[in-house]
Every structure is written in structure tokens, then in C-alpha cells.
Amino acid sequence: MHDDAALPLRDLVDALYRQESRRVLATLIRLLGDFDRAEEALHDAFAAAVEQWRRDGVPANPRAWLVSTGRFKAIDNLRRRVRFDASLEQIARQLEIDSQAAEEDAEELQDDRLRLIFTCCHPALAPDAQVPLTLREICDLKTEEIARAYLVTPATIAQRIVRAKTKIRDTKIPYQVPSQAELPERLASVLRVIYLVFNEGYSASSGDSLTRTDLCAEAIRLGRLLLELLPEPEVMGLLALMLLHDSRRKARTDEHGELVLLEDQDRSLWNREQIDEGRQLIARALAGQGFGPYCLQAAISAVHSAATDVASTDWEQIVGLYDALLRIQPSPVIELNRAVALAMRDGPQAGLDVVDAILERGDLADYHLAHAARADFCRRLGRTDEARESYRKALELTRQEPERRFLEQRLRELM
Structure with missing residues (x-):
């Protein structure tokens, strides 16, 4: 194949990396049991795709091909290192047996990214490392982007991520969704992760675009998965909040990509389907017990969504909701x-x-x-x-x- 004919293939592989790399990585972490080994396998798999798909054509299921190739590459890499460390042979053999069985059962297992979130948010990890690690591994955010979300330096974020990975490896933190009894105590960190993912998508920390639609969609998808797993008020509140915010996305910029403030937005562009779903969710959440900051933030957004313009917005109610929010979650941003x-x-x-x-x-x-x-x-x-x-x-x-x-x-x- 000529070089110019190879360009569409590379574009396809690049697009697949953007769309699928986090899913492939999450599955490889489950199959291989190690972050660094999985990341190396991920890049080996995509490198192999550029070479082999040019010769053999693109497979019917590219994601499954990438997972399988990454798994084989990781095992081969271990076996090549056996001459330097004989103990790796046993690891490679056991890994081949375990990961083969896990891959065969993959369709029956819950979403790997959700499993990975719970692993990254395990209580054995330092709280200030849980969210950066998940943002890095699940959403492929750069350390600089995460640092801006935290208002700290990139070096600090990098150190937290390295320490968290080391802790997961050394203490053998399991790669699994917690039991029903363990879920509530693990929920706060997971909700915080999903919300930060959404925020990076809804208002990107840097770059040419105001939003990153892929991250908003990913956060909403993860919110839906979590709601299926644990239909608690705060899960409903977070999903409602993301839907209500995302409903305004088309109105937040004009045809030239310029920022449009809330007061100047064309509200006919707001997504009524998302608004209706978000309002129904928050009504359910507030009707129960145990609602918290996500529910209150969603309630504020719901008040905005009910108004036809800024002048008709119930600012009295919004200020009151912010007062309630500050009582349970004091914050200078709030x-x-x-x-x-x-x-x-x-x-x-x-x-x-x-x-x-x-x-x-x-x-x-x-x-x-x-x-x-x-x-x-x-x-x-x-x-x-x-x-x-x-x-x-x-x-x-x-x-x-x-x-x-x-x-x-x-x-x-x-x-």
C-alpha cells in the first residue's frame, strides 16, 4: 500500500484511540491486573493495529481485537524478560490462564470502566489521589488538565497518581465493583470523580473549544450506570445536574464558537428532553431522604431551566438553595x-x-x-x-x- 493510501487508516486508528482507548485500557487492567503493564499493552496494541490492519484489513470488532492483541503482547513481553528474571515465567503462565478465562466471560461482566472507577476510588488510597488517578486512567486527561481542576501544580498531581498506582499494586487492591454493603461508603469519591469528568467536558480547562462533548457524554453514561447499580438520591441528583447543564450546550456558543452567557442564550436551543429527564430525576431525589449537595445543585439548575428568560428566573429561590448548599458544603466557589x-x-x-x-x-x-x-x-x-x-x-x-x-x-x- 502506498504511503498516501495509509493516511485514512492512521486517521481511523487515531479516531479509535480517542473513542475506545479508555475502554480498552480498563479491560486490559482487569485482564492483566497491573496499571503499567496494561498501559504498555494498550500502546503495543495500537502500534500493531497500524501495521497489521494495513496488511490484513480492519477487523469486524476493532475493540475486541485491540484487547486480545494487547493481552498477547503483554504476555509475550513477560516471556521475553524471563531470561533476566525466571520468576516471570510463572507470572506469564498464570496470567495467560487467568486472563483467558476473564476475557471469555467479559460479556457477562459489568462495565470495566465502572470497575476501574471503584478501584481508583478505593478507601485504601489517599483521598487526594483517588480523583486524579481516575481522571487520568478513565478519561485520559493530562496531568496539567487535572492540576488546573485542583488548582495545584502538575508535579503534585503526577506524584499523587504514581503513589496511588504503587499502593494498588503493592496492596493488591481488587479490580471489582464493591458489594452492596460496601457501596454507600465508596459512593462519595465516585460521584466526585464523575462530576469532575463532566466539568472538564462542560467547561474545558484549556484549549480552543469551550466544551468537550466526549467527556460530557462519558460522565453522563457513567452516571446512568451508577444509577442502575445504586439508585440513591445523590446519584439521581448528580445525573440530573449533568443532564440539566448539558441541555444548554448548544446555546452556550454562537455559530462562530464564541461564548454566550446564560442571560443571552437562545433558550429554544436548550434540549427539552434532557431538561424533562433531569427535572423528573431531581423530583424523585428530593422526595426521598438523604439528598445532599448534588441534589441541591441540580435543584438550582432546574429553577433556571423552568424560566423562559433571565428576568423571569426565581432568583429568590436560587439564593435560598445556595444558602442551603453552603450549610452542608462550605466552599468559596459556591x-x-x-x-x-x-x-x-x-x-x-x-x-x-x-x-x-x-x-x-x-x-x-x-x-x-x-x-x-x-x-x-x-x-x-x-x-x-x-x-x-x-x-x-x-x-x-x-x-x-x-x-x-x-x-x-x-x-x-x-x-
Whole structure:
């Protein structure tokens, strides 16, 4: 085959990597019992695909081919190393027996990515490592992206991930969904993981696009799987929250990819099917007992979805829901969001007072949305110099191009 004919194949393999690599990796971790061995097998399998599919054609089930090839590559690699370490022969032999049986039963087993999430969120792991590890392994987020979500350095995130993998290997943490009795105590970490995955998709931490649709869809899919496994109020609340947020996706940018604020969005573009499903879920969740922060956040989003425009939004109810949310989950980010709602109810000075208090405490000093909110309140109050200063600070901190262009436009309007 000529080189120019090979280009479509490489494009296909690249697309498959984007779409399937996390699924293949999760299955390889289950089959091989080791993160590093599975990651090496994953890359070996995709490298083999480029070579062999060019010669033999693309298989009918590419994902199954990649899993099988990765498994064989890992076992072959172990056997090649036997001359340096004879103990690897027994490992390779047992691995071949165990993984063959596991692969044959794969169709009857629960989703491997859900299994992997519970492994990454095992209580034996440090809480500050559970979410970064899962974001890295399940969603292939770079350490830089995860670091921005955590507001820490990439080196810190990398160290947490390495320590977590070592702990899983050394303590032989099982790769399985917990028993029904164990599920509730493990749930909080898993919900946090899924929500961070969604947030990275809904408002990408960097890059040319405001959203990453693949991550939003993945988080919603994982939320549905979790709801099947454990139909608890907070699971319903998280799924409702993601559906209600995602329902606005088409209206959040214009035809040129530019950011459109909630107050300016064409609400006819909102996905009514997702809104209806989300509202039904949150109604079910709030009717029961044990609801928490995800349910309250979903309730806030449901109030927004019920309004035909910003003017008709029930800001009194939204502020009240934020008050309840702050009581059970104190957070400067939630305070910031409440400040925005407060400004809509009581005017921009009320919002500015709250944001200034947050910043004076030293909280959110490196969070661009805090400075953007302050800039907007100052702009609405006619305090132009302060607005320009805050917009410039927000611009220094944001790494997402649509947000940068929006802030630059706001700044130009004040010149």
C-alpha cells in the first residue's frame, strides 16, 4: 500500500484511540491486573493495529481485537524478560490462564470502566489521589488538565497518581465493583470523580473549544450506570445536574464558537428532553431522604431551566438553595456562585461585596471566574477602572480561548 493510501487508516486508528482507548485500557487492567503493564499493552496494541490492519484489513470488532492483541503482547513481553528474571515465567503462565478465562466471560461482566472507577476510588488510597488517578486512567486527561481542576501544580498531581498506582499494586487492591454493603461508603469519591469528568467536558480547562462533548457524554453514561447499580438520591441528583447543564450546550456558543452567557442564550436551543429527564430525576431525589449537595445543585439548575428568560428566573429561590448548599458544603466557589445569584436578586453591589470578601480572605485569588465576576459587577456599577483591572486579571489566569476572547471583548468595550 502506498504511503498516501495509509493516511485514512492512521486517521481511523487515531479516531479509535480517542473513542475506545479508555475502554480498552480498563479491560486490559482487569485482564492483566497491573496499571503499567496494561498501559504498555494498550500502546503495543495500537502500534500493531497500524501495521497489521494495513496488511490484513480492519477487523469486524476493532475493540475486541485491540484487547486480545494487547493481552498477547503483554504476555509475550513477560516471556521475553524471563531470561533476566525466571520468576516471570510463572507470572506469564498464570496470567495467560487467568486472563483467558476473564476475557471469555467479559460479556457477562459489568462495565470495566465502572470497575476501574471503584478501584481508583478505593478507601485504601489517599483521598487526594483517588480523583486524579481516575481522571487520568478513565478519561485520559493530562496531568496539567487535572492540576488546573485542583488548582495545584502538575508535579503534585503526577506524584499523587504514581503513589496511588504503587499502593494498588503493592496492596493488591481488587479490580471489582464493591458489594452492596460496601457501596454507600465508596459512593462519595465516585460521584466526585464523575462530576469532575463532566466539568472538564462542560467547561474545558484549556484549549480552543469551550466544551468537550466526549467527556460530557462519558460522565453522563457513567452516571446512568451508577444509577442502575445504586439508585440513591445523590446519584439521581448528580445525573440530573449533568443532564440539566448539558441541555444548554448548544446555546452556550454562537455559530462562530464564541461564548454566550446564560442571560443571552437562545433558550429554544436548550434540549427539552434532557431538561424533562433531569427535572423528573431531581423530583424523585428530593422526595426521598438523604439528598445532599448534588441534589441541591441540580435543584438550582432546574429553577433556571423552568424560566423562559433571565428576568423571569426565581432568583429568590436560587439564593435560598445556595444558602442551603453552603450549610452542608462550605466552599468559596459556591459562595462565588451565590454572589452572582445575589447580584441578580439585590443588585451588583450585593454581589461585589461578597466577592471582595472572598478575595480579601485569599480564597480564589488564582481563579479567573472570581475576577471575571468582580469585573462584571464593577462594570454594571460604572466603576470602569476597577472593571478593567479585574478583567485583565481574569485574562491572565484563563487558559481557554473562547473565554479569553469574551474577556478581551468586554475589556475593549470599556476602553
